[in-house]
Each structure stands twice: as structure tokens, then as C-alpha cells.
Amino acid sequence: MRQDQRIALRKRFAFRCGYCGVRERDVGAELTIDHFQPGSKGGAHESENWVYCCHACNEFKGDYWQPNSARRLLHPHVDNLASHVIEQNDGNLRALSESGQIYIDRLQLNRTPLIEHRYKRQLRDAAQVEERYLLEEASRLDKDIQSKKAKLDEMRGGEEHA
Numbered sequence: 001m002r003q004d005q006r007i008a009l010r011k012r013f014a015f016r017c018g019y020c021g022v023r024e025r026d027v028g029a030e031l032t033i034d035h036f037q038p039g040s041k042g043g044a045h046e047s048e049n050w051v052y053c054c055h056a057c058n059e060f061k062g063d064y065w066q067p068n069s070a071r072r073l074l075h076p077h078v079d080n081l082a083s084h085v086i087e088q089n090d091g092n093l094r095a096l097s098e099s100g101q102i103y104i105d106r107l108q109l110n111r112t113p114l115i116e117h118r119y120k121r122q123l124r125d126a127a128q129v130e131e132r133y134l135l136e137e138a139s140r141l142d143k144d145i146q147s148k149k150a151k152l153d154e155m156r157g158g159e160e161h162a
Helices: 003-012 055-061 098-106 112-161
Strands: 032-035 050-053 085-087 093-095
Touching: 003 050, 032 055, 050 055, 085 098, 093 098
Parallel strands: none
Antiparallel strands: 032 050, 085 093
């Protein structure tokens, strides 16, 4: 793989594992390249067959290949993962289909560190939403206070001339 192809792949996957979603910065290094259809099973060495992924997911996937079966592995850029897997509030993934269950089981996506990682991300995301709301509310209240101060000053000014 050429360097420009690797960079393009990293960008295509937003610097995250295509399977579990961990970011390069989460693991402190670049991730690996998986041949979705393994070379040993006739997979081509081309960008449409590459998945940028963490070492653990690459190892768990191995040379698994069941393309014409309900037991096939979902492809992160071909399949609509949301139709097969849902993230729960506790960080666990739950399958919505047989393929979703294969995806979770084969890649061991409910391993403890990933559950904790997803749960912490959920908490972080919720805190950011709350922070934005509070900042907007504080801004609204500040404008309201300034408006009331202006009206009060106007009323006081009117009393002095009366």
C-alpha cells in the first residue's frame, strides 16, 4: 500500500476503527489495515476491500468470510450498521439482526474496554449538550438582565425630569 493510499484510507474512516470505532488518539497510534475479504479467500488488494481497524478487531475478524450467508460479517462502508446493531445507554451493543449478532460476536464488540469507552463517550456527549444548553441559557438570561437594566435606567431618567 502506498503512503497516499494509507492516508486516504485513514481519512475515509475518520481515523477510527471501522469495526469498533476507537480513534487513533484513543490507542495512541495509527491503526491497521484489514482486507475485508481476506486475501486467502480471494480478496483483492484494493481500497474497496480495505477496512481501517484496530489491532484487536483485525485479530478477532481473522480470515472470516461468509459472503452469501446470513452469518456474513457486516462491512462498515457498505452495510447500514444501524439496521443491524444499536448502542444501548450502558455502552453495550445489541443486535437487531442475525448479521448484527455475528458482527458483535465475531469482533467481540462487547468486550469490557469497548463498553466502558462507549459509555464514557455517551457521558461526554451528554455533558457537551448540557454545557451548550447552559451557555445558551446564560446568554439569554444575560440579555434579559441587560434589557431590564436599560428599562430601569430609562425609568429612573424619566423620574429625574418629572
